[in-house]
Amino acid sequence: MAENTGGATSTSRLLRAEDGRGDSERGGASGRPREPWKGEFVKSIVYAGLDAIVTCFSLISSISASRYSSVDVLVLGFSNLVADGISMGFGDFVSSSTEKDVAAKERAVTAWDVTNHGGNEQEELLRQYQALGMDINDATTVVNIFAKYKDIFVDEKMMAHKGILPPDEADKPWKNGLVTFAAFLVFGSAPLLSFIILIPFTNNDSIKFVGACILSALALALLGMAKAKIAGQNYAFSMAITLFTGAIAAAAAYTLGSLLKNVAGVQD
Numbered sequence: 001m002a003e004n005t006g007g008a009t010s011t012s013r014l015l016r017a018e019d020g021r022g023d024s025e026r027g028g029a030s031g032r033p034r035e036p037w038k039g040e041f042v043k044s045i046v047y048a049g050l051d052a053i054v055t056c057f058s059l060i061s062s063i064s065a066s067r068y069s070s071v072d073v074l075v076l077g078f079s080n081l082v083a084d085g086i087s088m089g090f091g092d093f094v095s096s097s098t099e100k101d102v103a104a105k106e107r108a109v110t111a112w113d114v115t116n117h118g119g120n121e122q123e124e125l126l127r128q129y130q131a132l133g134m135d136i137n138d139a140t141t142v143v144n145i146f147a148k149y150k151d152i153f154v155d156e157k158m159m160a161h162k163g164i165l166p167p168d169e170a171d172k173p174w175k176n177g178l179v180t181f182a183a184f185l186v187f188g189s190a191p192l193l194s195f196i197i198l199i200p201f202t203n204n205d206s207i208k209f210v211g212a213c214i215l216s217a218l219a220l221a222l223l224g225m226a227k228a229k230i231a232g233q234n235y236a237f238s239m240a241i242t243l244f245t246g247a248i249a250a251a252a253a254y255t256l257g258s259l260l261k262n263v264a265g266v267q268d
Contacts (some may be wrong), residue, residue: 092178
């Protein structure tokens, strides 16, 4: 079993290394789509960053609509930021751990099937390749070659038949959780900075709220640019989408806060 695990890890690393090869190794054909930037924690950073900005700014909008003081905004804002950051980080850790455990379990099941029902597994993989458009003779050749190498065959069977990448022992779920937590705190602090930076200059909470809107818009725009760089997308379109998402969430929170204030009969 230890031998199989080692083979799975090696195969998984080879697959990821092959996926990450650069243009210099693949040639520079004209008209080739822009290759996205790859990173281990891209998903955690982008997801946590967008959620943090939108969540924190929506909370500020709701509080401001209810006419609370800037001190209340800071207390509630940072308290919510830390609590949500812990929740997001732990959630990422649990989901990453579960995904890795499921992949390991699926590989163990697939390895057992290959060991005890090798012929049937080869037939299934052969039909899978035929369904993808491969000629019967080519498919048979490929399957026969894979069948000589059990670990590679098991990993290929997982990907082709179940759509699951083999687990990589180098993956550390706790790192994903830590990155998510840190990204949430960093990006989520942007809307609150206005209420700190402007303290020496003004006591007007409306001005501070406008500052929060500007900082939030800048943070969303930067995150949109980062997402475009990572995914190889159009910068303007990506920025517009993130700004639109933040604007919709903030408008909904501000409107709801104002309505609830009026329903409750709170006076300014």
